[in-house]
Amino acid sequence: MSEGPRSAEGVPEELVPATATELARLLAANSSGPRHPVFPVGGRTAMGFGFGVDPASLELTTSRLNRVIDYPARDMTVTVEAGCRVSELQNQLKPEGQRLPVDVPLAHRATLGGAIASDAAGPRRFGLGTLRDYVIGIRCVTVDGRSFKAGGRVVKNVAGYDLCKLMVGSGGTLAVVTEVTLKLKPLPEASAIGFACFDRGEMVQDLLGDLATSRARPVAIELLGPKAGRQLAAESRQDLPSGPLLVGIGIEGSASEVQWQVEVIDRELRQGGAGAVVWARDDQTAKVWSALTDYQVGVESPVTIRAALRPSRTVEFVVAAIDAGVAVQAHAGSGVVHGHLPDDTLDAATAESVIGPLRELAAEGGGQVIVERCESSWVERLEMWGPRRDDWSLMEAVKREFDPGGLLSPGRGVDGALGHATAAGEGAS
Amino acid sequence: MAASPPPARSTVALELLERFRGLLGPDAVLASDDELMVYECDGYVVEKKAPDVVLFPTSTAEVAEIVKACNEFDVPFVPRGAGTSLAGGCLPVGGGVMIALTRMKRILEVNLQDRYAVVEPGLVNLHLTRHLAGSGYHYAPDPSSQGACTIGGNVATNSGGPHTLKYGVTVNHVLGLEVVMPDGRVVQLGGPTEGLAGYDLVGLFVGSEGTFGICTQVTVRLTRDPDAYRTLLGIFETVSDATQAISGIIAAGIVPAALEMMDQGIVEAVEAAYGFGFPLDAAAVVLIEVDGLEVAVDVEAERIIGLCNEQGAREVRRAESEEQRALLWKCRKQAFGAIGRLSPSYCTQDGVVPRTKLPEILEFIIESGKRHGIRIVNVFHAGDGNIHPILLFDERDEEQVARVFLASDEILGRCIELGGSVTGEHGIGVEKLSFMNRLFTEDDLLVMAGVRKAFNPRSSCSPGKVLPTAGACGMEHIERSHPGKQAAS
Numbered sequence: 001m002s003e004g005p006r007s008a009e010g011v012p013e014e015l016v017p018a019t020a021t022e023l024a025r026l027l028a029a030n031s032s033g034p035r036h037p038v039f040p041v042g043g044r045t046a047m048g049f050g051f052g053v054d055p056a057s058l059e060l061t062t063s064r065l066n067r068v069i070d071y072p073a074r075d076m077t078v079t080v081e082a083g084c085r086v087s088e089l090q091n092q093l094k095p096e097g098q099r100l101p102v103d104v105p106l107a108h109r110a111t112l113g114g115a116i117a118s119d120a121a122g123p124r125r126f127g128l129g130t131l132r133d134y135v136i137g138i139r140c141v142t143v144d145g146r147s148f149k150a151g152g153r154v155v156k157n158v159a160g161y162d163l164c165k166l167m168v169g170s171g172g173t174l175a176v177v178t179e180v181t182l183k184l185k186p187l188p189e190a191s192a193i194g195f196a197c198f199d200r201g202e203m204v205q206d207l208l209g210d211l212a213t214s215r216a217r218p219v220a221i222e223l224l225g226p227k228a229g230r231q232l233a234a235e236s237r238q239d240l241p242s243g244p245l246l247v248g249i250g251i252e253g254s255a256s257e258v259q260w261q262v263e264v265i266d267r268e269l270r271q272g273g274a275g276a277v278v279w280a281r282d283d284q285t286a287k288v289w290s291a292l293t294d295y296q297v298g299v300e301s302p303v304t305i306r307a308a309l310r311p312s313r314t315v316e317f318v319v320a321a322i323d324a325g326v327a328v329q330a331h332a333g334s335g336v337v338h339g340h341l342p343d344d345t346l347d348a349a350t351a352e353s354v355i356g357p358l359r360e361l362a363a364e365g366g367g368q369v370i371v372e373r374c375e376s377s378w379v380e381r382l383e384m385w386g387p388r389r390d391d392w393s394l395m396e397a398v399k400r401e402f403d404p405g406g407l408l409s410p411g412r413g414v415d416g417a418l419g420h421a422t423a424a425g426e427g428a429s
Numbered sequence: 430m431a432a433s434p435p436p437a438r439s440t441v442a443l444e445l446l447e448r449f450r451g452l453l454g455p456d457a458v459l460a461s462d463d464e465l466m467v468y469e470c471d472g473y474v475v476e477k478k479a480p481d482v483v484l485f486p487t488s489t490a491e492v493a494e495i496v497k498a499c500n501e502f503d504v505p506f507v508p509r510g511a512g513t514s515l516a517g518g519c520l521p522v523g524g525g526v527m528i529a530l531t532r533m534k535r536i537l538e539v540n541l542q543d544r545y546a547v548v549e550p551g552l553v554n555l556h557l558t559r560h561l562a563g564s565g566y567h568y569a570p571d572p573s574s575q576g577a578c579t580i581g582g583n584v585a586t587n588s589g590g591p592h593t594l595k596y597g598v599t600v601n602h603v604l605g606l607e608v609v610m611p612d613g614r615v616v617q618l619g620g621p622t623e624g625l626a627g628y629d630l631v632g633l634f635v636g637s638e639g640t641f642g643i644c645t646q647v648t649v650r651l652t653r654d655p656d657a658y659r660t661l662l663g664i665f666e667t668v669s670d671a672t673q674a675i676s677g678i679i680a681a682g683i684v685p686a687a688l689e690m691m692d693q694g695i696v697e698a699v700e701a702a703y704g705f706g707f708p709l710d711a712a713a714v715v716l717i718e719v720d721g722l723e724v725a726v727d728v729e730a731e732r733i734i735g736l737c738n739e740q741g742a743r744e745v746r747r748a749e750s751e752e753q754r755a756l757l758w759k760c761r762k763q764a765f766g767a768i769g770r771l772s773p774s775y776c777t778q779d780g781v782v783p784r785t786k787l788p789e790i791l792e793f794i795i796e797s798g799k800r801h802g803i804r805i806v807n808v809f810h811a812g813d814g815n816i817h818p819i820l821l822f823d824e825r826d827e828e829q830v831a832r833v834f835l836a837s838d839e840i841l842g843r844c845i846e847l848g849g850s851v852t853g854e855h856g857i858g859v860e861k862l863s864f865m866n867r868l869f870t871e872d873d874l875l876v877m878a879g880v881r882k883a884f885n886p887r888s889s890c891s892p893g894k895v896l897p898t899a900g901a902c903g904m905e906h907i908e909r910s911h912p913g914k915q916a917a918s
Contacts, residue, residue: 072783072785073680074676074679074680074784074785075679075783075784075785075814076679076680076682076784077783097682098682119624119629121624125623129597129601130623132600132629132632133597133601142876146872146875146876147872148870148872148873148875148876149869149870149873150873150876150877152848152849152850152868153783153848153849154781154782154783154813154814154848154849154850154853155781155784155813155814156589156593156598156781156810156813156814156815156853156854157781157849157850157852157853158586158587158636158850158852158853158854158855158856158857159850159851159852159857159861159864159865159868159869160857160865160868160869160873160874160877160895160896161633161636161637161877161880161881161895162587162600162632162633162635162636163633163876163877163880165600165629165631165632165633165635166628166629166630166632166633166880168629168632169627169628169629170628174628185684186682186683186684187682209542212541212542212544213565215656215722216722217653217656217721217722253721253722253725254725254728256724256725256728257721257722257724257725260722260724260725261722306624308622308623308624308625308626309622310540310543310621310622311542311543311544312542312543334623334624335543335622335623335624336623336624365622366620366621366622367622368622368625368626370626385626385627389617389625389627390616390617391616391617391618391619391627391630392627394610394616394618394630394883394884395627395628395630397883397884398628398630398880398883400883401879401880401882401883402876402879413627413628414627414628417626417627
């Protein structure tokens with residue numbers, strides 16, 4: 001047994017099962033006994049996300065479930081327990097020349113299960129997709145201790161409902177992921193990221209339009225405001241150009257593909273009005289990729305927001321956010337924007353005055369702005385997910401099927417968005 | 430969370446029929462026996478069951494009204510696209526109302542800037558490809574039946590196709606759905622923006638085989654056309670050499686755009702039909718396409734040729750012109766059309782194995798054919814490990830038919846043993862219900878049934894599909910007397 005220390009009331013504060021079977025047994029015991037709310041955690045890199053944690057929750061830690069179960073490298077798949085840290089997995093794949101091509105923030109701490117729950121992604125989502133494109137099989141335990149699986153270990157499979165997709169991004173609200181099978185990709189031979197600054201949003205808008213017909217096929221198109229640009233330069237120890245709008249274009253492939261595309265992109269950036277173009281090449285890019293990936297969680301700010309936009313509406317949104325004092329990074333090719341509100345956002349009303357207009361702007365193009373992290377007392381006022389969408393009631397119905405008692409990560413996810421939070425927990429800061 | 434049993438056979442009351450005629454107009458309602466016979470099955474012809482009425486709505490509002498009326502009269506309903514399903518996905522188990530979406534076939538929006546298109550479900554897959562030709566973008570999933578199958582049907586089965594090896598299957602290319610829920614509500618799932626908060630109901634809905642509701646609009650991701658491609662044909666003396674070469678290519682970390690195998694039996698039929706110039710004495714040919722930047726495709730093609738030669742390829746040819754490439758692909762995609770030359774009837778299976786197990790499963794298929802005295806030919810998506818053994822027989826010979834079933838079940842059982850699945854792209858439908866208990870535990874199936882209940886609590890929409898009825902083997906309503914002839918994958 002590996003139950004954690006017990007608090008004064010006799011409630012175990014943390015459950016740290018060593019196997020999936022033990023995890024299922026602990027959940028079954030809780031479900032038929034004390035029925036404590038349960039909060040699954042992995043590497044604790046996204047703890048503040050969403051709606052906070054019910055302080056009465058039992059923490060269920062998956063970190064001991066970290067075995068690689070099967071790695072048939074020649075099939076380009078791997079089956080691994082969910083508590084495995086993402087960078088550890090990548091280290092195991094590397095000698096075979098393979099990788100899971102998903103950018104996960106704080107990958108040295110984050111677990112696969114946590115990455116799946118939070119649908120972690122970064123700059124290369126544009127060219128390489130997100131976890132939903134790579135999870136081909138999954139094993140989970142329901143809050144009442146039943147184990148189930150979906151998918152399998154083959155790359156193409158339509159037998160049964162695709163619960164892998166449902167679990168990716170479910171925020172630990174449906175079931176505890178204990179094991180996943182992933183489709184892998186070969187490591188690229190070479191990589192490069194080019195940076196250039198632009199003075200005005202229109203220049204970037206035109207550049208992105210031209211990139212859509214470029215013969216080059218970047219894997220990432222990044223757009224950063226000045227604050228984010230400075231942090232990126234510091235974190236990645238690169239001498240990046242500084243200016244109002246920093247554009248980064250990422251390329252991967254064979255050495256000849258990368259060399260050819262660097263020339264094409266360099267020319268296109270200059271034609272678009274960039275003064276200098278700075279390139280990080282090959283070994284240098286690792287630091288830049290991780291800095292670009294970690295920025296979303298790597299800033300101590302009172303409020304962190306994320307926008308989902310049509311790619312063509314991204315530049316306009318980024319410019320508006322910068323004008324409102326938000327430190328901003330956009331995965332511009334995908335229309336995903338991360339923003340950190342300024343330190344002088346001292347109360348919910350101030351935060352709301354920044355977020356409100358951005359929400360309106362996003363909504364014009366069918367997009368959405370969500371508050372990822374904020375002070376717990378601001379949760380209600382800031383409407384974390386923004387205006388209600390008509391598929392939320394369906395999400396609620398799915399949640400009820402998995403967890404009718406609302407014991408798993410209570411108040412998170414769609415329940416939180418619909419105001420069913422049992423208690424606002426500890427906030428982000 | 431148990432699945433409820435399929436409703437008993439129902440007849441559509443005259444009153445309901447009149448309601449439909451008033452709602453849709455008389456030319457959108459088929460109710461006479463001779464008209465309904467056309468809809469008694471899809472590409473899976475083993476089971477037949479005519480619906481009580483077939484409706485042809487032209488708008489989301491009409492679909493919603495139909496569904497509401499069905500609920501009012503407690504009649505089951507099932508959506509249907511082009512009826513190319515190979516697993517009985519469109520079979521109206523228990524009768525009731527069939528909602529044919531083939532008149533909802535408009536392309537509502539193409540937005541190249543944001544790389545998406547919004548289409549109606551009845552749009553034929555190939556028509557979207559044609560519409561986009563010259564734009565620099567395409568819709569990636571390309572099932573072999575793409576000249577007939579619809580986007581809505583592709584959503585239902587999560588269809589694949591030869592190029593899904595590199596680009597992914599339907600679910601990787603659907604961003605949003607408008608759905609008429611089984612209670613008649615219209616709900617928008619996802620949309621043209623990616624990364625919306627909440628559960629990925631779009632990903633869950635794709636591949637639900639019509640059991641979660643009826644999709645009435647699909648927002649699909651558009652993909653840049655490749656800068657360049659090279660199409661190769663590897664010719665092998667033995668099936669084993671061919672499958673070893675395929676495994677070798679994947680193991681070398683090369684993901685071609687497509688990697689398809691045809692064995693001697695199918696090549697013979699295809700050659701007779703299309704006259705490409707295939708060698709008739711080779712045991713297998715492998716169609717390989719690489720795509721990417723012009724600067725890189727020749728290098729990749731050379732690597733693949735080297736790997737084929739290492740496995741003892743007799744020869745690797747290159748398509749020398751666009752015409753030759755197009756003919757090669759026509760031979761592959763229309764291979765099923767040529768099978769009539771080999772046999773009066775045939776039955777296609779759809780198993781999947783880990784890619785390194787291809788040599789093993791192909792050997793097993795050959796042995797199984799010998800053991801049961803059934804001729805089996807193979808044309809399949811080798812790069813994905815997705816096999817399509819085609820069992821040839823004469824349906825007038827009942828004893829032979831029984832042997833076809835034995836061989837089919839044996840092959841799919843072996844796929845499971847090798848760590849694979851019984852369907853890579855055709856779906857469970859009604860055909861493979863009996864395998865669900867072999868792939869999944871009771872708890873797995875209960876959880877899936879619970880998810881279906883959230884969408885389709887009364888199982889009124891597409892009853893009797895995907896999940897076996899609790900406590901039964903799932904075959905109780907199936908009279909498998911003759912496998913019949915099945916269409917292309």
